[in-house]
Amino acid sequence: MVDLENQDSIKRMLTGISAKKGRAVSESTRETYFIYIRRFCDFCGKTPDDLIDDRKKDWKSDDIFIRRRHEEKVKEFADYFRGEGYSSNTIATAVGAVKSLYSSNYHPMIQVNIPSGHPVREYKIPTKEELNQVIDSAMPWHAEFMTLTKDCGISLQDMLALKLGDGSPVYGSIKDQLKKGWVPIHLNITREKTRFKYHTFLGEDSYEMLNNTATLQNSSNKRIFPYADSTIQDAMKALGDKRGWTSFTPYSLRKWFRTQLTLSDMNEALIESMMGHSLGKVKEAYLVPPPQKLREIYEKHYPALKL
Template sequence: MSILDGHKPFNLYPDAFDMVAVDSKPNVLKNLSEYPEVRRYLAGKSLKTKTVYLSALRKYVEFRGLTPTELIDEIDADRQLPVRDRGRVEHHVRRFIEYLQRDYELKGKDGLPSGVRGMAPKSVSAYTGAILSFYGANNFQLKIKTPRGAPKKENVRKPLRADSVKRLVDHAGSLRDRAIILMMFQSGMDISTVCRLDYGDVADGLRRGECPLAINTVRGKEQVAYVTFIGRDAVEALQAYLEQREARLGPIALREPLFIKEQNKIALRERISPKNIQDMMRQLAVTAGVVTDAELDRADINPCSPHALRAAFSTIMKLEGVNSEVVDYWMGHCVPYDAAYFVSIVDELRGIYAEREGALSINRAVEQVQQLAQKYNGKMETYDEIIERQASKIQRLETELDQVKQSQEQLIGNEIIRALDNPEIGERVVGALEKLQKEKENRRI
């Protein structure tokens, strides 16, 4: 007898989804990762991915009222049916997607039900992909397209450039925040990688005075070891932060976190978290005037998030002509071939970075003005002075042109009078004038 035999029919578009209680199996959700089907599902995944996958599977198990083993048994039985009778599992997954979109009740900041229903499109997409991966990891592929809601225009990230980053840095509440912003902008590191950095990752380079400063790290999401760089702005901000921290807490051990939490401007020895940086950037974006309170209220994300700094690094470096694979390597993406090739040419990569560092400098424009001021010894004309000088020059040229015209008219008149003094020429001129007069009178007739 098939597991599907006797299964009650269901409505593909119910007004409310019936959540099947899992009370009869109290340990299912608690011990989810102990099922062999789930272990296979999570194998080789990063900690962050495992967290998302388990969260999605818990909701799906609760929605279906089946254990992970029963879910796989169900689809195994479904695939043994005639082709025209298959597809019940796909219907259940589609119902689950609709439940997430319409009926799932979100929780508030206090962890209690908020009364708001329906997940954000990005979350629905992530959870759907996770459930499809669960079936795929257990050798069953579902032909379901992952829903991808059209991005809201309010969620478009700000295209940050050096001037916007300078405003963020100028309004930063601490030396630590200044260093974090500049490191993300000038290196392309993601927020999690920045949080995982230890003091030992930069200590030798700072001691040797390296600039650009090479940072050897591993990106957790891709499990990729790579090298990236930070420029002079970030190096100086990092040095200022570390000096202040040492003055407060004493020497920093190589294995201590590079960035630590601060509470009421009191430094703690606890490693900073991605949420700490997200919250800092959200508040700072408004304070610096990069986004408004209204824009944040309308958007589901912070348009000036840490990821916007990472995206700015990528865009600027590519616009500066750096090879896309080199930029991807600097950002910790998987590259088409062994990253060991790039590691072996760190000095060459440093040279490529150094040539384009100016495009990432928040102080470049200020420095250029200062250099010009020194060159002209403070005698640079203002815009108004230039306009006034040009207007005076134009007026002088117009006067000279009028004088030339008057001189030419006077010269022509004198020549005509002189010619008429000759009797022969005078008779010809008079005759021509009389002829013109007659022709004019004939046209009137």
């Protein structure tokens, strides 16, 4: 895999973004741009520097179709994302990152009409160090909530519905897996929002957190987190406000989960599936392996999530 940091075109882009914003590029912005630029490079079979070099050559042509070849490629890239089921906001973000690469290298895209999507809220995505610090400073119940969420990436509604009696048809309930020392803990969840069934896992950090609390003393039918949505949201906002963060919410932890595993080169379809996003019955049948194999894949990539 090409090291984006060492590409001249990427250095130029980051310098341009920094100059435009009047401040250093945040780690979350850098990671977002890198994710989608790397996807575009894989889509084209080129490095960022190769793409800019090709653009320079194409721009000298008298043939309008050769000159616009990269615009066509970006449209194909957007269509590919759309076919994969990504939202208009995600597509707009991906295309925006690619367009920024070209414009920062003095060859801006022309007439790339991609739907802009709805206004996207900027969520705080902490670094590993920041997340570790904020969890250490939180109340025990809230630290437990954040640890479990960052390990499995599930929604606030699904997390609040989780009981110790829930778990796995293969490995047993969460309570059983904790008692047997099985890590990662397998969860087979029915999503509250869509009733879609999916598999995800709780890693070593969650296992240690659950074993270090009084959780195991609870009834299997009792929710692990007997709180309202607003209680969680308010608690996270308060933690973020103390650090000068804007929009630090449970969704920040879901985005953190996705970002960390994507940077670890985990298959993106599996990441989406573990977050409770349906891929469609046909794709799920072909792309999502049985729980035993998925458990191995999660364990392999867990260092990206471990604090």
